[in-house]
Amino acid sequence: MAADLVNWIGWLLSAALGLWLLVRLVAYLRLQIPRQQALVIKIDRVLPQTQCGKCGYPGCRPYAEAIAAGAAINRCPPGGHRTIVALARLLNEQPRPLDPAHGDIEPSQVAFIREDECIGCMKCIRACPVDAILGSGKLMHTVIASECTGCDLCVEPCPVDCIDIIPDLEPAQVSLPHRRVDNPLDELEAQP
Amino acid sequence: MPFDDFARLILAQAFTNNIVLIQLLGVSAFFAFSRDLRQALEVAVFSALLLLVTTAIGMPLLRWGLHPLGLRSLDLVLLAGLGAGLTRFFVVWVESHLPLSRRRHGVGLYLAGSNGAIIGFALQSSRAESPYVLTLIAALGTSLGLALFLIAFTALRQRLDKIDAPTAFRGAPLLLISAGLVAMSLMALRLPA
């Protein structure tokens, strides 16, 4: 009699456990079907928003949408390695080095107009994706440095070639405490 | 079926007869480890499912199809083909319905499907004389054991990657040593008769 009861309880518990596992699995799998919009927004938050187009897409949001649809995550030079790592974490991938076809890693930079040579043609103003250039027709143009993303889209259209791209503040580097030179873990650290 | 027989079978197949650590089938899984737990979970579930289905289909095919015809030598060929076909079927399903998984695994899922444990267990069960239902239950236990092994060793690998091990031991050596130790501890498990 007792054995029957134990038997019965055992089956019940196993069935419950099995059912619970199945439910959890289905829930997990459903989470893997990305709610497209939510994923795109999450990816977009991680991109540096320079709106430069170097990834091959017209801005950061289109690139985010492309990544959500399967594009490679290593095409953003202004984001640098930090962005690639952040994207890899978000999408559960392995981080990769930056794709050299899209440029080298850029430090933080801004555009600067050499005012002596500016002719007031407004081509750079039209090119700027964040409206960071102040000016009007035949009047002085100048870049508002705090609003400039460093995308260098203004350089090409300028007919007198008076725009320089200069590094923004000192590139921020955080240095770790010095470790023994022969420590083999330094190799692991150097891996992207 | 009495519950304790059921439980004993499941536990025996999952632990004391763990297909990877005790029966040493599918050891290739050791070297295809990722470092990502979520990926390992998916591969584990995938492999478990594949083992169940391969056994469920392959075992009757072999035992009541090929063997009466005397074609024992074609066992492995049939199972390999079956395994590959089912893997392809499942992978296609995963890629079309779970896009994030596809990013994550790439070709890894195919490798998971060609795991020796799956083919090995199907082969074993076709040679044994147990009834079909019992074989299915055994397959359930075995697949749980396989899944457990995959997940646990990915987590272990994550830990092993981070410690300051001597250079000669980094990576595969330490992993194999750990696997050996875990296998020894599993051998100590004995289910009451």
Added chain:
Amino acid sequence: MIVNKRLLLRAKHGAFSRAGGMKLTSTKAAALRCGISSMPPPPRLFLEVADHRSRPAALLVKAGDKVRKFQQLSRTVDLSQAPVFSPLSATVAAISRDAHTRRTTIRLDILASDENAESETLPPLTDYGSLTAAQITERIAILGVSGLGGRGMPVAHKLAAAKKRRVQQLIINAVESDPDISADEAMIRERSKAVVEGARILQRASSAERCGIAISKEKKAAIAALRAALAGSDIELLILPTHYPLGEEHRLIYALFGTETAPSASILDAGFLCFNAATAHAVALAVNRGEPMISRIVSVDGPTPLRPQNCEVLFGTPIWHLLEVCGADPAQKDRTLINGSMRGQLLENTQAVVHSGVRGVRILDASELLQSDELERNCINCGHCVSACPVNLQPQALFRASRARDTFQLAALGLEDCIDCGLCDQVCPSHLPLRDYFGAGRSEMRLWQGSVDRADHFRNRFDAHQARAERKLRRPQSVALAARQSDSKTEFSRTSAKAEIAAAVARVKARRAERAEDQGSPRKDDD
């Protein structure tokens, strides 16, 4: 990195409690023997005023002015920065601004004849009972009283934040669990009445329901003095065991009341408010005597010939002047440690001055200063750091994440909750400089957050640009972006555009030349 071998050898390793922390052996006895000593005023004082909200400090004096003792030297716009006052009668010798550290330094040359000079104070006020909390807070704000517990936050700022919430318990923190700083204890021994008075004033200013003074039990003389001063008052004396780091306000509240608060959150959320005992003393001086805050007590320690003592030091005193007055050997300039062995920093800038955050100054033995690259070894996963951590973090996981610069892992592990007590650093058998690694980790997190904020800003601007483009120009994206996206030739191909524009520029120049000829005078091309 510093390895304090004395601390390692003497700390009882078996003393990890369940809540983390350790019992450390104190080295305060020598300094406490002498009571509070005063030092003669230095010839020069350097008062520093930091930038506030990216603006340089607004000064009320200029070079060459003569200032009186207690005269206000800087003006502030809100409560989050305290004004600076002159500690002595002096001449303003120079005012310089360092854009890199974003500080303005006022150099004061002390006038020899100080006795005749008047000092400016607000009228003293013994009966603050008639004032409202707001009025008391205002007086504290005017007199620039800042916290003396190490962080230096202006008291009025803290009181203003507290006003928005209900403060159930005000705690005056006299615990001072650092093993080698005894400034608060020395002060309480001699000035307990003022401390209690300050506690009362703060209770009134914060409208706290209850008030208590927390102190650790080995400070027997201070406890006796407080008991005498508290006779008949309803302020409680809360005595705690000697344990590091109970002086940290979140750990203190947990030990006293069992309330768990995350160090990254404010204790105000739980209804607590905490002020250092020396701050309470300064508040009493400000409200009762109208004196702004111009000095603090600093624990000075070091090997002979230095005499360990607790010294009352004016703000702006160069640290090395203080050490020399106490008898230090100038050859040991590069071994100065500020704020104790556990949480301290090696003094890199030998021109540094005493400010409200300098609680202790120590010269290290030669044996205590060891280079990390000689000593640092691999992490062996012993777990001592986890046992020692008072905030239940995992220092070894934080260490790996900091080393890998993995800001997401650091955030997940709770690096922002680390109170920088230094225990994990001290107990690590491999001598890993964990505090330095965590500092690098915090910087990485700050950098990442900074880049995310920048990106948000740029995204807003881009969206505004797109909206404007759609409205005005009927173009959903900038043409230049489109040109870069497709590598094919567009009408913006450079050579053709250049040719067109060159032609246009030439036409403009020609027209101007004609106009100049017509007008008979050369016109400057000033477009």
